[in-house]
Amino acid sequence: MIQAVIFDIGNVLIEWQPECYFDGVVGEARRRALFADVDLHAMMDRIDAGADFAGEVARTAQVHPEFSAEILHFRDHWTDMAQPEIPRSVRLLKALKARHIPVFALSNFGADNFPLSVAQFPSLGLFDRSYISGAMGMRKPDPAIYAAVEADCALPPGALLFTDDRGENIAAAAARGWQTHLFETPEGFAQTLVARGLLPEKDAQ
Structure with a gap:
C-alpha cells in the first residue's frame, strides 16, 4: 500500500x-x-x-x-x-494533499536557489517533507539520498511512489524497492495515480 x-x-x-x-x-x-x-x-x-x-x-x-x-x-x-509551472502536475499535487495523502519532494536543487523558486511558485511549499539535494549534500541517483529519505520519513520503501523525469533516478529508487513512475507527461502520471487507487478519475484532471 x-x-x-x-x-x-x-x-x-x-x-x-x-x-x-x-x-x-x-x-x-x-x-x-x-x-x-x-x-x-x-x-x-x-x-x-x-x-x-x-x-x-x-x-x-x-x-x-x-x-x-x-x-x-x-x-x-x-x-x-526555472519556469513556467506545469499546471496539471500542480493540480495532481494539490489533489493528493486534499485526500490527505502525504506528499514529499525529492529534488536535485541548490539550497540557495530552491527558496527563490518556492517564492515564485508557492505550490513548491506545499510538501509535507522536502528533500533538497543541496541542503542534504548528496544528489540523486546516489543511493545514500534515498536511504536518507527512508530514514527520515520512517516508511518502508515499498510504501513510497516516486516520480522523476530521469531514468537513472528512477532506477536507483526502484533498486531500493520504491514504487516508481518515469515522468514523461502529467497525463501519464495522472493515469498512474488513478490506477494505484490514489486519486479518483475526476480528481486527476
Whole structure:
C-alpha cells in the first residue's frame, strides 16, 4: 500500500530547459557555443550537491570570461530560467494533499536557489517533507539520498511512489524497492495515480 507520493521538481512541477531559455536570450548560435564550451550542467550538479549557488556561478563565469554575461544569468535571472509551472502536475499535487495523502519532494536543487523558486511558485511549499539535494549534500541517483529519505520519513520503501523525469533516478529508487513512475507527461502520471487507487478519475484532471 502506497503511503506517500514523492515528486521530483524540475520538469515535473516546473520546467527546466536552460537551452531553450538561452535560445530566446542570445539566439541559438550563441547558445550552442556557450553549452559547447562551458559545462553548465556540471556547474548545476555542483550546486545541487551543496556548492554555494551565487559563488559557484561567479566562479564559473570567471573561468569562462568570454561567456561571463550568459553564465551570470543563472544567478541573476534564476526565476526567469526555472519556469513556467506545469499546471496539471500542480493540480495532481494539490489533489493528493486534499485526500490527505502525504506528499514529499525529492529534488536535485541548490539550497540557495530552491527558496527563490518556492517564492515564485508557492505550490513548491506545499510538501509535507522536502528533500533538497543541496541542503542534504548528496544528489540523486546516489543511493545514500534515498536511504536518507527512508530514514527520515520512517516508511518502508515499498510504501513510497516516486516520480522523476530521469531514468537513472528512477532506477536507483526502484533498486531500493520504491514504487516508481518515469515522468514523461502529467497525463501519464495522472493515469498512474488513478490506477494505484490514489486519486479518483475526476480528481486527476
